[in-house]
Amino acid sequence: MAVRVYSARRVVTMDATTPEATHVAVRDGRILGAGGPELLGFYPGAVEDARFAGKVIVPGFVEGHAHASEGMVWRRPYLGFFDRTMPDGSTAPGARTRADALERLRTLEAELPPGEPLLVWGFDPIYDDGPRLHRRDLDAISTSRPIVVSHASGHIINVNTLVLERSGFSADSNLDGLLRDADGLTGELMGPPAMQRATRVAGGGGLMQRLDEPGLRAFARQAARAGITTATDLQRKLDDETLDLMRRVTAEPGFPMRLVAALGAREYTLAEGVARIGQLLGTGNEKLHLGIVKLTVDGSIQGFTGRLRWPGYHNGAPNGMWYIAPAELEGIVAAYLRVGAQIHIHTNGDEASAVAIDALEHVLARCPRPEHRTTLQHCQMADAAQFRRMAALGMAANLFVNHIYYWGEQHAALTAGPVRAPRMNAAATARREGVPVAIHSDAPVTPLGPLFAMWCVVNRLTSKGRVFAPAERLDVAQALHAVTLGPAWTLRLDHAIGSIAPGKFADFAVLEDDPFDVAPERLREIDVHATVVGGVVCLP
Amino acid sequence: MIRLLVVGGFLGAGKTTLINRLLARAERRFAVLVNDFGSVAVDAALLAAADASSMTLANGCVCCSIGDDFGLALERVAAGGPELVVVEASGVSDPWRIAQLALVEPGYELGPLVVLADAADLPRLLADPAIGDVVRGQLAYADIVVLTKTDLAGERLVQTREVVRTIRPQAHVIEARHGEVGLAELDFAVPHERARFLATAAHPFRTWTWRDPRPFDRGALRALLGALPASVLRIKGFCGLDEEAGDFLLQYAAERWSFTRSGAGAERALVVIGTQALDPAYLAADFAAALR
The missing domain is CATH 3.20.20.140 (Metal-dependent hydrolases)
Incomplete structure (x- = not known):
């Protein structure tokens, strides 16, 4: 197999012996070594690959705690505060204000076929100093279609009056997990028993379905x-x-x-x-x-x-x-x-x-x-x-x-x-x-x-x-x-x-900027140009 | 309506032993919902059919795994038409949170909340800083407390009875030496209508029925329900509200309640179940005052 030597603006290896490099040599999906241009001379027939020439290569990131449901939650519309990127690469815009969130719900509702429940996730009212979301807000969007808004924390949902009625929850129910005000229930539900019941009667299963x-x-x-x-x-x-x-x-x-x-x-x-x-x-x-x-x-x-x-x-x-x-x-x-x-x-x-x-x-x-x-x-x-x-x-x-x-x-x-x-x-x-x-x-x-x-x-x-x-x-x-x-x-x-060290898998993250050069408060703005997994380049 | 019996209690209290015995003896055709399906040991001779999450016994009982959604499990098991559903709450969960959902689950009525406690170990568990609050919380709404392993408790039995009385004075406490408790003992055993105020040791609970076709004032009824004496354990029945047409089904248990619109046709009457301290005269005056 051919040896490919990637050249970059900088290679940060996380390997104590060769902490920094400009080149990394790869064969059979594994790392031969990191170093300078001399690497090309070490392996006869080695090909220089300069596509990352202006970029910074670091070891591929390892996410030690995530869930594959990240690939599935996007089947339901997102109503969070922050912009998030969806699997198809498009941006799910954050709803910055209560008005934005309600407008988004109104649009989604108008697009749904009749009879289907409106189920959204990621709502995060902690950035919102206004009154808590109320069933009246959701009733203004629909009184005939079940609406369930799941919070980002996963521990609270808001529903419209229709869902409350179908759940058997009303001002006449005094049960744990049903928030109320002077007008009866607010439509905010906490705790698995009440949340599961409302989600079920609304016609929506949990977000953690079987992985497909x-x-x-x-x-x-x-x-x-x-x-x-x-x-x-x-x-x-x-x-x-x-x-x-x-x-x-x-x-x-x-x-x-x-x-x-x-x-x-x-x-x-x-x-x-x-x-x-x-x-x-x-x-x-x-x-x-x-x-x-x-x-x-x-x-x-x-x-x-x-x-x-x-x-x-x-x-x-x-x-x-x-x-x-x-x-x-x-x-x-x-x-x-x-x-x-x-x-x-x-x-x-x-x-x-x-x-x-x-x-x-x-x-x-x-x-x-x-x-x-x-x-x-x-x-x-x-x-x-x-x-x-x-x-x-x-x-x-x-x-x-x-x-x-x-x-x-x-x-x-x-x-x-x-x-x-x-x-x-x-x-x-x-x-x-x-x-x-x-x-x-x-x-x-x-x-x-x-x-x-x-x-x-x-x-x-x-x-x-x-x-x-x-x-x-x-x-x-x-x-x-x-x-x-x-x-x-x-x-x-x-x-x-x-780390980028001899014998390891050729797994890299290719970054547009050097995390060691940017101001610390800008770390999160660094763009990922590509990843390499086992020597195979993946452009997002 | 299907009666729902929730059985709680900390790990090691003997819930699984109790469930296994109830299934083996099966005085009535009932269904059991459990968390740990693998722990239910049914004699192979009794087993009629089984799959990954349910077992059907030759005596007509079924045993199912609760799975992820308790309400869904209740709905599924109701389809089989059991007379009674027994739910085994997990050893670290709060059985009362599960039980109160039966107040709004269509087709169900809430029977007593039964909590098992290891008579030899309960004082130690309550003193444990990491779990004492969990064990106390499990007992806090119990209607019937079953003390198990009493043969091992020796002199601690007195202390155990004392702490149970302190946490939940209303609870009826029974002893089960080797998990030997009949299903009948795990229900609100009340004397026959004729002798309903002659409570005996065999009838630890009292019952009283309010009969009046006139509707309640909704606000007054809510206020009444929020201020009932501790001797009232359950209320169930039909009533009218304000000037609304038709009947409402009222269910009350331990400071939690729900009234839902009912298909109607039934007599307007509320059945109250309470401890021996239940005072019908006092309640009658309160109910009358809440009428519209």
């Missing part, structure tokens, strides 16, 4: 556009049909992404889950990595379902929910570790993190397992002492730094409160205490975008422009590590991806 082929391809397109060359689908029922789809599509030479599919433990009983992951270990391919199990311990902080330590929620809300009971976790961790799975544990609140750390410590004392790399996902409220224990136990943290921007103000006002909110996602402390750090989007919760996540962790700005704990900022090199080698380590793939 167009959805998986759209997910990969979204990833490529963001410079991502490896992405996780971090909670999935991995039945034969889903696996067949993943195996077939990822085996295509042109499929522009490596996929890490994590078995969602909550989709199985413990015995079934352990048996299933045992069957899957080692059965992937070069672009499909299996063997990770995802456990979910608590809920979300903005939904008040995360489990917090003292003093709990700032607004006095009761503590959140356990999805796995603390006493059960140890047995679950032990069973999955014993079969050889790698474990990623969703813990948002610090009480949940404490329980996960305790469980792992007990398991490792009985059955030590080198290189287990158990990773806490989100881990938003961990403090220095928790990070020290995590480091001692060989754990990693994948921090949800995008929260600083998207929900930081809300955390300060309501959840963690003004003192603890700025301390959330303490990336610098985690690093200082020796914990391997990754940062993530949890797409579709926030948009796929490692450069945006880097911007968040480097600047720590809220949506209102407040800086949260500057001492917890990472520098650009550390931030780049947290979207490349950092997450690669948490996926046990750092031998193959995450």
